[in-house]
Structures are given as C-alpha cells and as structure tokens.
Amino acid sequence: MIKRLATFVWTIVLVTPLFALQPPPGQTEFRPMTEVPPSEQLPAAPLVITAYAFFLVAVLFYVWTIWRRLNKVEADIRALERTAKRTAP
C-alpha cells in the first residue's frame, strides 16, 4: 500500500516537469537575467525551495526504505532462530 502510494507520488513528481510550458523561441546569445525585462523573469525562490526540498525528500525516502528493509530482515532472522530453537533435536 505504501509502496503503491510512493510509486504514485514519484510518478507525478517525475512527469510534471515534462508537461511544462513550451520554451520560448531561442535567443541567439547569452543575456544575463538582469537585462531581461521584469515581465519575463520568473520568481526564483519557489524553484530553489522546490529543488532543496526534493533533495531532502528523496534522501529521507531512501533512508526510510533501507530502515524498513533492515527491520524486515531482522524480523526474519529472529523468526528463523525461534523456529530453529523450537524444533531443535
């Protein structure tokens, strides 16, 4: 269930940038952002925050999957040891 939810969230996160606005016609040389009229400038803060937040979420998610798998393995070991003790000759 959690796995499905996580997969769904990841799919949305991955696919959203692909559906972004079409890029404007190319410029022929590099123009620093300060020269571009204010109407064409994007607010940078949400982009920066999204980037850092995504990094944090991704790393924490991975740490959580390792934690979860480690717990499962430890539970398996304990269960096996219990059964071994019970059926010991």
Next chain:
Amino acid sequence: MFFRVAFLVLRKDFAIEIKSREILYTTLLFAVSCVLVFAFALVKEGEAPPDAAPAILWIAIMFAGTLALGRTFERERYGETLRALLLAPAPRPALYVGKLLGIVLLLGVAELVLVPLVAFFFLAPFFAKPLLMTLLLAAGTIGFAAVGTLFAAMLMRVRTRDVLLPILLYPITVPVIIGGVRGTAALLASPADEAMATMWLAILAAFDVVFITLSLWTFEVLMTE
C-alpha cells in the same frame, strides 16, 4: 571449429524458418504496419516533415528487430533446443555468433522490403548512394542485433522477458539509432554529405566491434546458472 559451429547453428535456424517462414513474414508485416502508422501520424497536407524518412526507417527496424529477437528465442525456449545446444561440446560464443548471424539475416531481408517502402511513401532518395547506405544499414543492424541477441538469450528464462527486452535494449542501442538516422539523413541531403555519413559509419563500426567483443566475453557466464 568455432565458425563451423556458428554456421551449423545458422543453418539449423534457417532450415526451421524456411519451412514456415513464420517469423519472417510476421516481422515484415509488423514493420510495414509500423511505417503506415508513422505515415498517418506524420504526413500533413500530403507531405511528411523533412528528415522524417530516415527516422521512420530506423525506428521500424528497431521495433521489428525487438519483436524478431523475442520470437526467435521464444522458439528456442519452447523447443528447449538451447539447453541441448548448451550441452553440446561446442564453444559457447560460437552459439552466440550463430544466433547473431541468423538475426542479422532476418533483419536484412526485412530491410530489403522496408527501405524501398519508406523511400516510396516518403519520397526519400535512399538509393542515391547505394554503397554507403548499405554499409550504414549493415553496421547499424549488426550493432542492434549484437546487443539484442545477448539480452534476448539471457532473458529467455525470465518471466517478464517480453517487456524487459525493450527496457534493457533501447537505452544501450541509442548510439545505433543516432548514428543510423543521422548517417542516413546525411546521405539524403541535397548534395549528399558523404563525409558525415562515413563518420557515422565509423562510429557504428566501432560500436559493433566493442559490443560484439563484450557479448562474446559475457555470453558463457550469462547462459550458465
């Protein structure tokens, strides 16, 4: 010994295929329907976008090739013949080469039909420089088949083999499609850009050499339990 085994494997596959011609015909028909789908998708007001013809040709080759690979090894798996081959006292890499030659021949025949068909539908002068065109097609097909044969063989015992083969194969054969399409497009330009096409041909040839070598090295390891 090595090439005799490879040739014997090729002859076996050829003998089986020539009786029913099942894989050949179905692959051909699939490639043709692929081209038709692209035609209906791309042609606007009676004209295809420029440079569409090489792209469509190579995509059709790759899609048809993927299917052909799957079906060829499905036949092996069904008849359990590969296990028999592996038990034979034959050098394993020779089996790989035999299967590779079979796939290349099959795709070659398919291309014999596809190239004129795409040239016909999309008004592309594929035959302006026949030698370079043939070499490009050969190099690209060999490269695709080299990686494809190895992956299809190793996936034979996997349950999800049908969907895993494209997932594994397409990222690895990206240089083939880039080289093939750009090389063919260079040949279709108004004064045909032979230098460019030769350069792409060299890249494809290098790809072929590297990946056939890698496949020969790893085939034995991958086919054993």
Next chain:
Amino acid sequence: MMRKLFPVLLAINAVLFVAALIFINRVPPESSMGLVQKIFYFHVPSWIAMYLGIAICGVGSIWYLATGRPQADRAAVAGGELAVLFGLVGLVTGPLWARKAWGVWWQWDARLTTALLLWLTFVAYLTVRKYGGPGSEKLAAAVGLFGTAVAPFVYFSVNIWRTVHPLTTVMPELPNSAPEMVPPMLASIFSFLVLFVVLLMARLELGRRQADVDELYLAYEDRTA
C-alpha cells in the same frame, strides 16, 4: 553494531549539510543568474554522486560476472540504487535551475542526454533485479556492464549530433568560479560524499543481513529435511 552507528552517522551528516547550507547562504547571489544559481551547489554534487554510484555498479558487475562473488553483487546493487537516487535528484534540480537560468526546461546536449540515458539504464538495472526472477543478479550485472560501456559512445554521438545542428537556445559556459563560490561548493561536495558513503555502508549492511537470512534459512532447511 552498524545498526546503532547508522543514525549517528546520519546525524553527523545532517550537521555537515547545515554547515554547507550556511556557506551557500552567505555567498552573494551570482550576478548573472541570481538566486536560482544556489541550486547549482546541490545539483553538481548530485551528478558527482551518481557517477560514483555508476562506477561502483560497473566495477561490481564486472567483478561479479568474472568471479561470482556475492560481495561483488552486493556492491553492485548498492552502487546501482545510489546512482538512481542521486541521478533523480540531479534530473529534477537541473530543469528547475535551467528553466530560470536559460528559459528552457531541457536541452538535448551531450552531457544532459548521456546522464539521462545512464540514469535510465540503471533504473533498468534495478528493474531486472526486482522483476527478473531467480538468477537475475547475473542478468542485471550484464546490464550494468553494458550500460557503463555504452556511456562514451552516447556522449560522443550526441556531441556530434548537436554540434552539426546549432543549438536553438544557447547554453552558456558554466560561469568561471568566482573565488567566493569555491568554499560553499567544496562544502557541499564534501557533505554529499559523506552522505554517499554513509548510505553505501548502510546498503551494504542490508545486503549482508539479507545474505545471512538466506544462509540461515538454507541451514534450517538442511537440518529439518
């Protein structure tokens, strides 16, 4: 023991990141790209970490195919998972930066395309391991090996492909580092490397414990059989 060490190491790592963030914050925004350039400090180390993961997976795969040692396989899968993780971070932070800095979400230039394809190849690596059924470690190792081998071909082909046809939007050279950008970048890279090593150790420990369970299970089966 590793289990108890893991949270401690992560806590140390978090402190390192906070320090790096303080550095990043204190550097004045780079004049031509403004605030959004700060993404750069996390974006570049993400790619470094991905390539490190790919290197570990590639070497581990070759070692596993050559010797069959389980440690090699554990190293390979750990490298593969980390490559996919950090590659995903790079692939998401990159467009977020690029949209603001260059006006487009994506560019088909050599570096980006190679990185994307490599990431897809290692996603395929993990897919084969998960859905390939028993014995899929060897198949995945082949994918890892071939994926690493194809990287120079892809880079080279895409490079030529893109320089023949001029880019429609210009990707400027990464700004020459002003001296004040170096400390936060180094701090960030260092934090990422420490994070990489901590996660790698944790993943290897997980692999070892899973191997222990399998051994215990087999021993138990042998005893009660």
